[in-house]
Amino acid sequence: MLLLLVEDDRDLAASVLEYLESDGYECDHAPDGKAALELLQAQAYAAIVLDVNLPRMDGFALCKAMREAGVATPCLMLTARDSLADKLNGFRSGTDDYLVKPFDMAELSARLGALSQRGRHLQRLAVADLAIDLATRTAARHGRPLSLSGREWQVLVHLARKSPEVVTREQLEDLLWPNGAPSADALKMVLYRLRNVVDDGEAQALVHTIRGHGVALRAQAPQP
Known part of the structure; x- marks a missing residue:
């Protein structure tokens, strides 16, 4: 199962990637919103883990842009921004789940598993x-x-x-x-x-x- 992690904190990204890969996931990493959008246009993912405070394009803008482009991949926002206004903004932007930092790696993995299961029917197109x-x-x-x-x-x-x-x-x-x-x-x-x-x-x-x-x-x- 291929995931995309969008996170500009290199230490945190390395820890998340190491844990998820040990849990059986394959992962790509993008350090900013623009790089993530380019990857999403070229590659299909089972789920996206998305930080909000990103350089070049923040997580809210990225999530909105990918939804407008027709990318239906399940998305989990992973951020320290824990206010109700931020959460509502995330869901309005098109995220499917929202996890506040600090978080437990096992919970992140479990949420991603549930998201990818629900999103599988969105991963098929037919004409x-x-x-x-x-x-x-x-x-x-x-x-x-x-x-x-x-x-x-x-x-x-x-x-x-x-x-x-x-x-x-x-x-x-x-x-x-x-x-x-x-x-x-x-x-x-x-x-x-x-x-x-x-x-x-x-x-x-x-x-x-x-x-x-x-x-x-x-x-x-x-x-x-």
Whole structure:
């Protein structure tokens, strides 16, 4: 089970990582909110442990941003801010649980186990005969595994979360290259490869280009 710990206190982060890994979890670590958001855009996690007082982007802003981006991964805020106002702010931002420092490592592990169990049903997406498992980072069409690059995976998951809505090319470019696409044709190449992987040999295409609007993942082709 892969977790993401977002904590800028290096000593505390090392202690938490050591305990959780000894308890059977795999863990990634981000020292600030911006780094965490980049990881969340590239990798699926079973749960997130999120400090509030972070550099570059605080925990409240990060939680809100990831929820607005469609990231449904269960989140536990871990912070010394223990007022009712802070807790309410956390839940309004989209966190699922709130644990105040100092805390017991065993309680943290137990809460994460419960969160990940409840969140498992959120880790699967489906469009027609396309199945996406966010927890294992795999996708298949009626049982045929799809081999996807990192960027192709990002686009596929984003399109699946928005399905059957149209996603603009600008939105996809911002998803893949927050600092600007490397070339005018970069997104075109990603979409070309994604369409070949998803729709190759299939009677029904799922990746549709809607001219002048963007791209959609859906069973029915757009009407002319």
